[in-house]
Amino acid sequence: MVGRAERSKDFAQEMVQSAASRVGNITAIITTAVVDVAREVGELITDGFEMRDAAKKAEQAQQSQDEDS
Structure with a gap:
């Protein structure tokens, strides 16, 4: 028979094993979320650079066309 102390x-x-497992799962979820957010912010900034470059090229093309007219 199992004694009270052993129970x-x-x-x-x-309880400790369950808590450690849950904390590990939560940490993994948070880590994945941080990675996803960082990726999206990076892509947003890249899109901004690309739009800026496209706007500059369009402006240069317009100026070139105006000079040719």
Whole structure:
């Protein structure tokens, strides 16, 4: 028969293991979210650079066309 002390120890051990597992899962979720957010922000900034470059090229083309007219 299992004594009270051993049952208490088993319960405490199970609780610590469960908590550690849950914290690990939550940490993985947060890490994935941070990576995804960083990727999206980087892509947004890249889009901004590309739009700026396209606007400059369009302006240069317009100026060139105006000079030719």
